[in-house]
Every structure is written in structure tokens, then in C-alpha cells.
Amino acid sequence: MEVDAPGEHPGDTPDDDSPKEACGVFGVYAPGHAVAQLTYLGLYALQHRGQESAGMAVSDGDTITVVKDMGLVSHVFDNRTLAPLQGHLAVGHVRYSTTGASTWGNAQPIYRETGDAGFVLGHNGNLTNTAALVESAGILPGTVSSDSDAVAELIQQAMIAAEPGARSDGRDLERALLEVLPRLEGAFSLVLMDDSHVVGVRDPNGFRPLCLGRLDNGWVLSSETTGLDIVGAHFVRELDPGEVVVIDATGTRSLRPFDASQIDPKLCLFEFVYFARPDSRLYGQTVHTARQRMGESLAEQAPLLPDPTGQDREAMVMPVPESGIPAAEGYARRSGIPFGQGLVRNRYINRTFIAPGQDQRTQKVRMKFNPIRENIVGKRLVVIDDSIVRGTSTRAVVAMLREAGAAEIHLRISSPPYRWPCFFGMDTGTRGELIAANLTVPEIRDYLGCDTLAYLDLDRLVTATGVASRGFCTACLTGNYPVPVPLRRVDDEELPSVDLVHPSG
Numbered sequence: 161m162e163v164d165a166p167g168e169h170p171g172d173t174p175d176d177d178s179p180k181e182a183c184g185v186f187g188v189y190a191p192g193h194a195v196a197q198l199t200y201l202g203l204y205a206l207q208h209r210g211q212e213s214a215g216m217a218v219s220d221g222d223t224i225t226v227v228k229d230m231g232l233v234s235h236v237f238d239n240r241t242l243a244p245l246q247g248h249l250a251v252g253h254v255r256y257s258t259t260g261a262s263t264w265g266n267a268q269p270i271y272r273e274t275g276d277a278g279f280v281l282g283h284n285g286n287l288t289n290t291a292a293l294v295e296s297a298g299i300l301p302g303t304v305s306s307d308s309d310a311v312a313e314l315i316q317q318a319m320i321a322a323e324p325g326a327r328s329d330g331r332d333l334e335r336a337l338l339e340v341l342p343r344l345e346g347a348f349s350l351v352l353m354d355d356s357h358v359v360g361v362r363d364p365n366g367f368r369p370l371c372l373g374r375l376d377n378g379w380v381l382s383s384e385t386t387g388l389d390i391v392g393a394h395f396v397r398e399l400d401p402g403e404v405v406v407i408d409a410t411g412t413r414s415l416r417p418f419d420a421s422q423i424d425p426k427l428c429l430f431e432f433v434y435f436a437r438p439d440s441r442l443y444g445q446t447v448h449t450a451r452q453r454m455g456e457s458l459a460e461q462a463p464l465l466p467d468p469t470g471q472d473r474e475a476m477v478m479p480v481p482e483s484g485i486p487a488a489e490g491y492a493r494r495s496g497i498p499f500g501q502g503l504v505r506n507r508y509i510n511r512t513f514i515a516p517g518q519d520q521r522t523q524k525v526r527m528k529f530n531p532i533r534e535n536i537v538g539k540r541l542v543v544i545d546d547s548i549v550r551g552t553s554t555r556a557v558v559a560m561l562r563e564a565g566a567a568e569i570h571l572r573i574s575s576p577p578y579r580w581p582c583f584f585g586m587d588t589g590t591r592g593e594l595i596a597a598n599l600t601v602p603e604i605r606d607y608l609g610c611d612t613l614a615y616l617d618l619d620r621l622v623t624a625t626g627v628a629s630r631g632f633c634t635a636c637l638t639g640n641y642p643v644p645v646p647l648r649r650v651d652d653e654e655l656p657s658v659d660l661v662h663p664s665g
């Protein structure tokens with residue numbers, strides 16, 4: 161098992177200074193459809209949730225074939241790889257870069273053999289009790305390489321132990337899940353498949369999204385509704401927290417393997433702020449519209465004050481593209497200050513090679529953004545972004561705008577200070593790396609080099625989602641972890657820590 165020492169992130173590169181997103185999962189059961197092609201499309205629409213590796217497993221009711229590799233969906237699959245993937249059920253996965261090993265072995269779906277048959281698993285989230293699970297199941301060191309791998313191992317053990325040597329009645333996977341799932345803690349939106357069932361699982365807190373869609377002759381599971389749209393599936397509903405949906409030739413069935421006392425909806429609030437695609441719907445709300453409302457609320461809470469010079473210099477609301485665009489639209493609308501573009505983002509930026517010895521942060525931001533000088537020079541800029549995590553890229557953006565001739569830079573962030581690490585599917589590094597965990601807002605303003613800085617209040621953010629009555633995980637903003645996160649003492653401070661196993665999904 162890979163073990164990461166606290167505070168050490170061997171995978172960190174200069175290009176790794178932002179936290180990474182949760183993974184994306186997709187599943188389809190659709191006789192008569194080209195399921196590999198549908199899965200390819202679904203993963204394509206979920207690519208923003210993970211760019212490290214992509215994979216899919218397809219079954220024709222008899223055998224399961226898995227194809228996975230490092231890289232983007234479009235790198236891993238082409239017509240040649242998709243053509244032989246014939247069948248009527250499939251699951252797929254896109255994985256983010258973690259601080260851990262970026263290896264083929266960690267790509268998903270994970271396949272496990274179980275005598276008669278096999279099954280595959282794709283995981284979005286992060287378990288918080290991996291080490292305890294591994295220990296209690298007597299899994300030997302080195303057998304599993306991640307939390308997702310541990311879940312696959314437990315399911316495999318349960319399937320093999322159930323009826324050794326007996327012929328399968330086709331429900332082995334389902335029975336194993338009923339046994340294993342209640343033992344898992346943390347975040348897990350899963351897709352699984354054996355040779356005749358596709359299964360979707362959402363943990364009792366529903367930390368990560370997962371929805372169900374309908375095709376004319378089949379069913380689709382997807383992390384986000386964009387995965388349904390792209391294959392022409394109609395949105396049916398989000399899976400309930402704690403729900404297992406089994407899809408097979410007879411249709412869909414729901415199982416509820418968790419104790420009612422465990423069910424406590426806590427969708428990640430950051431999905432609304434940053435993770436989810438703007439055209440996705442969460443809790444019935446379009447994310448783009450919610451982000452616009454965040455910007456409107458920010459304009460009410462933290463308006464641009466009149467020009468201190470009395471000269472009434474021109475002001476402009478501009479986003480940090482792409483993530484700041486909807487909130488900037490909302491801010492401009494509510495404040496009446498014109499919306500404009502001050503930065504162009506290079507669309508082709510992904511993981512980039514940066515020559516050692518250069519000013520790496522600045523270099524990275526220069527590769528990502530270029531200022532539109534004519535639009536910036538002499539203006540009082542209200543610069544909108546959704547979040548500041550480590551502060552490194554924001555600082556470089558502020559410097560770039562100054563250099564381009566901005567008269568003033570007023571930074572407005574459409575979420576509260578990001579102060580606590582996420583243990584439920586996002587890799588944010590340690591508290592020491594989160595700027596707001598270590599500096600006050602005025603100190604952050606000075607570090608970033610802007611004239612003013614304001615963050616949207618939590619209650620305003622929750623209201624802006626349009627579903628304030630629903631449950632949210634706000635741990636990264638408040639430190640209130642909805643499920644216990646073991647504490648460890650570091651320098652006399654109690655810090656949350658989880659099993660030091662790399663998150664894999």
C-alpha cells in the first residue's frame with residue numbers, strides 16, 4: 161500500500177499547486193446500443209472530473225473486457241480501441257491526478273476475478289477508514305494500492321466466501337455489496353458491473369453526485385447530468401444518499417443497505433462552487449445559474465466602493481476564466497458595472513512541462529493566461545474567481561493584471577476562505593498549503609497584492625445554490641466534517657488526518 165507521510169507530497173510538481181478534482185464515473189445498460197461508444201461520450205462529458213487516466217469495461221453478457229490507460233479520454237480511446245468492445249453493458253471512469261503514484265495500476269475500472277465470473281468497479285470519492293478495513297479483513301500488505309482497490313478486494317472476498325464452488329444465481333455481486341457497503345466510511349459514488357448487471361452506489365452522505373438516466377432501451381448512470389445529455393438520455397433522478405441501484409434485463413431495482421441512522425445528505429458544496437460542470441444540475445439546480453447567483457450575492461455583500469481619487473475612473477467586472485465567468489456575470493448584473501474580459505485562457509493547457517530553474521509559478525500562469533491590455537489599462541478592475549486554495553496562481557494573476565496597467569484590482573471570491581483539507585474525494589494537500597488556513601483575509605490581500613479582497617459569506621453561498629434546505633458538506637470551509645475524521649496532533653494543534661492511503665477516486 162502506498163503511504164503518504166503528512167505534509168509530504170512526492171507527486172507535487174510546480175504544476176500541481178491546485179487541488180485536484182474528484183473522479184467521474186459512468187455506467188450504461190442498453191441492449192441494442194453501442195455501449196462502448198456511449199461510455200466514451202459519457203466520459204468525455206465528465207473529463208473535467210479527472211484527467212490522469214480513463215478506462216471502461218464492457219460486457220456482452222458473457223465476458224468482461226477492460227481497456228484503460230493513462231491520459232485523457234481522447235488519448236486512451238479511438239475507433240480502433242472501441243470497435244472490439246461489443247456488448248450491452250459498460251462502466252467507465254476518469255481519474256484525477258493525485259499526490260500518489262500516477263500509474264496504470266491505479267487507473268480504473270478495477271477488475272477482479274471471482275471464479276465463475278468477475279466484476280469491475282469505478283470509484284469517485286475517498287474512503288476515510290481504508291486502513292481499518294484492510295486490517296480487519298486481514299488483507300496482506302502490498303495487496304491493495306488504494307481505497308478503491310480495498311473496496312474491490314473486500315467485494316471479491318465476500319463473493320468468493322459466499323458459496324465456494326457453488327454455481328452463481330447471478331446475484332453474487334449484489335449480495336457481496338449488501339455485506340461490504342455498510343462497512344465503508346467516507347465518500348463513495350461507485351459504478352460496478354458483472355457480466356449481466358450494472359450497479360450504482362451512493363454513500364449515505366451522498367458526498368459526490370451520481371444520477372440515473374433513461375435511454376429508449378436502457379439506463380445510464382453518470383456522476384453528472386452532462387454525462388446523460390451527451391448520450392441523449394433523459395434525466396430520471398439523482399440516486400438517494402445510501403441508495404444502491406441495480407440495473408439488469410428486468411429494469412432497475414433499489415436497495416438500501418445502510419442503516420437509516422447513517423443517512424444524512426451532505427453533497428459537497430464545492431461541487432456547486434467549482435467542481436461540477438456549469439451545465440450540470442445538482443439537487444435540481446443548474447450549476448451555472450447558481451454560480452451567477454453567487455456573483456449577485458457577492459455584489460451585494462462586497463460592492464466596489466466609489467473611486468477614492470474622485471475621478472470616477474472606468475470600472476470593469478472581469479472573471480478569472482473559466483471558473484469565474486458565471487459569478488462575474490452575476491456580479492456585473494447586480495452591480496451595474498460593465499462585464500468585460502481581461503484575460504484569455506489558453507484552451508490547450510493541461511499538465512505542462514516546466515523547465516527547471518525558471519520562475520515556475522509565473523511561467524505556469526503565463527502559459528495559462530494572457531492579458532488583454534487594452535481592456536485593462538487604467539481601469540478599476542473587479543476580478544472574480546470562485547476560490548483561492550493555495551493562492552499561488554491567484555497571486556500571479558494579480559501581478560499579471562498590474563503589469564498590464566490595471567489602476568486598481570479588487571478581488572472578489574464567490575466562496576468563503578478555503579481553510580480545511582477535504583477527505584471526501586478531493587486532494588487539497590495539507591492545511592499548511594491552504595493559504596486561508598494560515599493567513600487572515602487582510603494578510604491574504606497583501607500576499608496576493610490586490611487593493612481589496614472579499615469572500616462570499618457561507619450563508620450567502622448556500623442560499624445562492626437555490627437549495628438551502630438540502631444538506632451540504634462544508635468541511636473545507638468550516639472544518640465541520642460530517643463523518644468522523646481521525647485527529648492527529650501536530651505542533652500542539654489538532655488536525656484532521658485520515659488513513660494515509662492515497663485517495664484514488
Ligand code: AMP
Nearest residue numbers: 178179180483548549550551552553554
Ligand atoms: P490558487 O490561487 O493557486 O489557489 O488557485 C486558485 C484557482 O484554483 C481558482 O481559479 C480556482 O478556480 C481553482 N481551483 C479551485 N479548486 C480547484 C481544484 N480542485 N482543482 C484545480 N483548480 C481549482
